[in-house]
Amino acid sequence: MTERPFVFINSAMSADGKISTKERKQVRISGRKDFDRMDSLRASSDAIMVGIGTVLADDPSLTVKSQGRKLERKQAGLEENPARIVVDSKARTPLDADILIKGEGMRIVLVSRSAPADRIEKLREKATVVCAGDDEVDLAAAMGKLKAMGMKRLMVEGGATLNWGMLSAGLVDEIYTFIGNLVIGGRTAPTFVDGDGFPEKEILKLDLLGAERMDEGILCRWKVLPEP
Numbered sequence: 001m002t003e004r005p006f007v008f009i010n011s012a013m014s015a016d017g018k019i020s021t022k023e024r025k026q027v028r029i030s031g032r033k034d035f036d037r038m039d040s041l042r043a044s045s046d047a048i049m050v051g052i053g054t055v056l057a058d059d060p061s062l063t064v065k066s067q068g069r070k071l072e073r074k075q076a077g078l079e080e081n082p083a084r085i086v087v088d089s090k091a092r093t094p095l096d097a098d099i100l101i102k103g104e105g106m107r108i109v110l111v112s113r114s115a116p117a118d119r120i121e122k123l124r125e126k127a128t129v130v131c132a133g134d135d136e137v138d139l140a141a142a143m144g145k146l147k148a149m150g151m152k153r154l155m156v157e158g159g160a161t162l163n164w165g166m167l168s169a170g171l172v173d174e175i176y177t178f179i180g181n182l183v184i185g186g187r188t189a190p191t192f193v194d195g196d197g198f199p200e201k202e203i204l205k206l207d208l209l210g211a212e213r214m215d216e217g218i219l220c221r222w223k224v225l226p227e228p
């Protein structure tokens, strides 16, 4: 088996399991404490990864927000922000995306061999481009490459399709789900995990490591159990 980083997903969902609206518009689901917990997880990671769908919908910066945590990273000889990674088969990441321009730290765009050469060339001016897979990013191969680059602890921040890609490939160790006090609704609104879904016999099982009331919702921490 290829070596890979320790991988965890962090996601905020409504009480009905949605992570944004039917228009894929970002919603504030977490409260102050949960955003701070997320920031602490970011600061403790070597890299933070999102799908291109999230970059195009939300334009996140994925930076560490707390000055104290940024300072602690600096004092430990690290850059203020962990490496920020976009899973982007066709190299569609906009050159002015916040992830590429805000804050210090390494940027990595994971592309596939189907990405146009001119787009790769442009992205190379702002990020390290790593290729894995033919039509879409081969996530298992990508994890091996990230490990070889020194990434030991990887935080995945969605969205729904990338969460499916990582979970269905057996590449996730733990999951944090914050469930907020909202009902978003809508059959087209993304849920925590979309994609094709597991056949009944292969449904993924989790072990509940902890649960606590936070803000106006609940935070659960899960361990992903290996397939029987």
Ligand SMILES: NC(=O)C1=CN([C@@H]2O[C@H](COP(=O)(O)OP(=O)(O)OC[C@H]3O[C@@H](n4cnc5c(N)ncnc54)[C@H](OP(=O)(O)O)[C@@H]3O)[C@@H](O)[C@H]2O)C=CC1
Residues within 6 Å of the ligand: 010, 011, 012, 013, 019, 020, 021, 024, 025, 026, 027, 029, 050, 051, 052, 053, 054, 055, 057, 058, 087, 088, 089, 090, 092, 136, 137, 138, 139, 157, 158, 159, 160, 161, 162, 163, 164, 165, 166, 190, 194
């Ligand atoms: N509440 C929360 O915690 C969060 C909510 N969100 C929400 O999620 C939504 C975005 O989710 P979604 O649209 O599903 O997009 P994603 O961010 O999950 O990105 C999915 C895209 O990644 C690319 N990709 C490349 N290779 C793979 C692979 N092997 N497996 C999976 N994906 C791959 C594909 O695009 P391509 O083929 O072009 O490479 C795919 O369409 C937004 O509405 C955002 O607001 C996002 C993050 C957190």
Ligand SMILES: Nc1nc(O)c(N)c(N[C@@H]2O[C@H](COP(=O)(O)O)[C@@H](O)[C@H]2O)n1
Residues within 6 Å of the ligand: 010, 011, 012, 026, 027, 028, 029, 030, 034, 035, 038, 050, 054, 058, 059, 060, 061, 062, 063, 157, 158, 178
């Ligand atoms: N944990 C969490 N709670 C929410 O309520 C959210 N809407 C999100 N969204 C994620 O945060 C990203 C924004 O990051 P920056 O502030 O730009 O650093 C967004 O893209 C989602 O990944 N998360």
